[in-house]
Amino acid sequence: MIATVRLDSELEEILNNLSKQFEKKKSEIIREAISFYAKSLEAKKKDRLKKAIEKSLNSDFYEYKLMEESLNDGFKG
Secondary structure, eight states: OOOOOOOOHHHHHHHHHHHHHHTOOHHHHHHHHHHHHHHHHHHHHHHHHHHHHHHHHHHHHHHHHHHHHHHHHHHHO
16 A cells, blocks of 8 residues: 655654664654554553453452441341
8 A cells, every 4th residue: 555644844854864763764664653653552452441450350349348248247146
């Protein structure tokens, strides 16, 4: 696939510098940047999901302990 990308002068300079520094074609730098960005977004989604699961598990455990204490109080009498 061929894509056209419009860059402002600052990004163009950054791209040119990266291309020279790493001795890579500009298109290769752009492909790597897109791949890096996509992987970064995926990692952030996984991290948010993991935190949500941990929060849910902690909340469920707390509710379980409250229920257990209530049941135990009822049987001690």
